[in-house]
Amino acid sequence: MVLKPQDIVVALKIVAMPEDKRDSWSYASLAIEIGMSPAEVHAGIKRLVAARLGGRINDRFSPSVQALKEFLLHGIRYVFVPDLGEVTRGMVTGFSAPPLSSIISQGDELPYVWPDPEGEVRGVSFSPLYKCVPVAARKDMALYELLVLVDAIRGGRAREREVAVKELEKRLADR
Numbered sequence: 001m002v003l004k005p006q007d008i009v010v011a012l013k014i015v016a017m018p019e020d021k022r023d024s025w026s027y028a029s030l031a032i033e034i035g036m037s038p039a040e041v042h043a044g045i046k047r048l049v050a051a052r053l054g055g056r057i058n059d060r061f062s063p064s065v066q067a068l069k070e071f072l073l074h075g076i077r078y079v080f081v082p083d084l085g086e087v088t089r090g091m092v093t094g095f096s097a098p099p100l101s102s103i104i105s106q107g108d109e110l111p112y113v114w115p116d117p118e119g120e121v122r123g124v125s126f127s128p129l130y131k132c133v134p135v136a137a138r139k140d141m142a143l144y145e146l147l148v149l150v151d152a153i154r155g156g157r158a159r160e161r162e163v164a165v166k167e168l169e170k171r172l173a174d175r
Contacts, residue, residue, distance in 0.1 A: 006132070007053075010030070010044040011044075011063045012147060012150070015065065022062075027042050033136065053067050054067075054068070069168070076154055077155070080154060083127040084126060084155070085127075087124060088113065088122070088123070089113070090123065091116045092112065092113055092121050094148065095112070095160045096112055097111075098148070100149070103167075110124050112126035114128040114133055149164045153168070
């Protein structure tokens with residue numbers, strides 16, 4: 001079993017859901033919301049269970065928020081290292097995007113962006129966890145903020161990671 005980056009997107013999408021919706025999603029509905037196929041979502045959930053980042057409760061997948069938090073805070077930056085590339089158009093992430101943009105001063109630096117033809121910002125290309133991330137983030141602000149925080153942990157400098165860790169811990173404590 002090898003955990004894939006899209007599995008983290010699936011787990012974060014479920015964590016980002018309002019509590020009353022966490023028990024009512026289907027593979028098909030989740031796939032539509034995050035821009036994956038139902039088969040990709042199903043396979044991702046199997047890998048998340050095998051990696052002990054969640055389990056099945058009443059035949060439903062439930063993320064283990066504590067295990068997921070531990071992985072995101074201490075492991076993701078070593079497992080899913082982002083590729084930084086050329087200046088491109090895209091959707092802001094990392095220290096340049098909310099919630100971090102209101103806490104960390106950007107200065108003259110170009111922002112990090114997920115390459116996206118529909119993006120409105122020019123910045124340094126930062127590889128998303130999975131190709132569907134910009135589409136999924138546009139549809140769900142809570143998911144977008146979680147992905148931004150994870151990206152700051154994956155590819156940010158020490159101060160950015162420190163702030164992202166605190167913000168991520170706050171958001172996951174409510175789940």
